Amino acid sequence: MKTMDYQFHLRAYERASLLSLLCGIVVVSTVFFPHMFVTLRVDRIGVDAVSIAVILGWALTSGMIISWIALRLQRRSRELGLYCLLCQASLVGFPQRRLRVTGRCSHCGAQVLEPNACPFSAANAG
Numbered sequence: 802m803k804t805m806d807y808q809f810h811l812r813a814y815e816r817a818s819l820l821s822l823l824c825g826i827v828v829v830s831t832v833f834f835p836h837m838f839v840t841l842r843v844d845r846i847g848v849d850a851v852s853i854a855v856i857l858g859w860a861l862t863s864g865m866i867i868s869w870i871a872l873r874l875q876r877r878s879r880e881l882g883l884y885c886l887l888c889q890a891s892l893v894g895f896p897q898r899r900l901r902v903t904g905r906c907s908h909c910g911a912q913v914l915e916p917n918a919c920p921f922s923a924a925n926a927g
């Protein structure tokens with residue numbers, strides 16, 4: 802993969818990550834509704850099975866949605882080719898720092914970016 806392609810795909814992945822983060826925030830912020838329902842119900846009736854079911858239902862549903870968002874983001878990274886072809890490690894997040902400098906996978910050391918295309922590689926230092 803060329804460095805320019807990697808950077809272009811990384812930007813697309815970062816946009817998808819930002820959108821996923823916003824979706825996650827929206828999902829978590831919906832806790833307001835079951836919280837209000839349960840608070841009012843506990844004030845009137847006390848803790849009962851319905852209150853517990855509402856809280857557990859919200860936790861389960863939001864957990865499933867957040868898991869789906871995380872899986873979708875991982876799938877997007879695969880679609881963009883942001884993984885090592887040799888060891889299947891992700892090339893986003895913390896490993897990308899070493900990748901940008903050396904052009905190599907931080908997990909297995911395989912050359913992921915074209916050596917001549919990596920402006921900061923050791924091969925081009927001299």
Ligand SMILES: [Zn+2]
Nearest residue numbers: 885888906909
């Ligand atoms: Zn690798």
